[in-house]
Amino acid sequence: MTRATVFRPILSTILRDRKLSIAICAVAFLQLLLVFARLPGWPCPFLHASGLPCPGCGMTRASLFLAHGQLKQAIITHAFAPFFLIALSIITFCAASPRTYVASIANKAEALERYTGITGLLLIGLIVYWLARLLFMQGAFVRMIQG
Amino acid sequence: MQIIGLILWLGCLICGIIVLIKLFQEKGILHGILGFICMLYTFIWGWMNATRLNIKNIMVIWTLLILASIIVNAMFGGFNYSFGTPVTTP
Numbered sequence: 001m002t003r004a005t006v007f008r009p010i011l012s013t014i015l016r017d018r019k020l021s022i023a024i025c026a027v028a029f030l031q032l033l034l035v036f037a038r039l040p041g042w043p044c045p046f047l048h049a050s051g052l053p054c055p056g057c058g059m060t061r062a063s064l065f066l067a068h069g070q071l072k073q074a075i076i077t078h079a080f081a082p083f084f085l086i087a088l089s090i091i092t093f094c095a096a097s098p099r100t101y102v103a104s105i106a107n108k109a110e111a112l113e114r115y116t117g118i119t120g121l122l123l124i125g126l127i128v129y130w131l132a133r134l135l136f137m138q139g140a141f142v143r144m145i146q147g
Numbered sequence: 148m149q150i151i152g153l154i155l156w157l158g159c160l161i162c163g164i165i166v167l168i169k170l171f172q173e174k175g176i177l178h179g180i181l182g183f184i185c186m187l188y189t190f191i192w193g194w195m196n197a198t199r200l201n202i203k204n205i206m207v208i209w210t211l212l213i214l215a216s217i218i219v220n221a222m223f224g225g226f227n228y229s230f231g232t233p234v235t236t237p
Contacts (some may be wrong), residue, residue: 046160
């Protein structure tokens, strides 16, 4: 993976696509609402087909823990939940804002992504975190995700 | 019923992987990783680009398989995910 790939903007491309932003917000909030109401949410095909959690498994529950102010429990469930909630907040804000604001925010986000590569590094970090949990604490990880 | 549930989930996974490969090809490695981390993103992106990428049939099959899996699991309790979970002894 080259430096250019890691520093390629992702969040800003999502922010600029209003239809995609609205769809992501709608589905994410529906998922959070369903899980909060103890109803079946989006089932992870990877988990159900292989029996192993995918890198994003546990994110909804961790986000709900965060929303309830249970930071420790949220970090234990999924350490990347705070970043997910920040990204979702930015996407939601942009989905609901006028286009001129969105362009300004997307430009700032793109500059930050190109300068720091933060989105790429977070995504790679998430994959490393998932592999580490699978390799070193698989039993506990699977039990926690399956509830 | 456990076998049916497993077959349905495998179908879901295969459809997901097909759309994920399209996502990798169209948007690059990082979007592909994002799609792998959050299959829901792959699902949304797949439906938004279904006509352009000519994957409408796959998306319809994927959606139907997900609905069928949810119904089968709700009716019969799904299959037991014991893989990788250590057996606890008293």
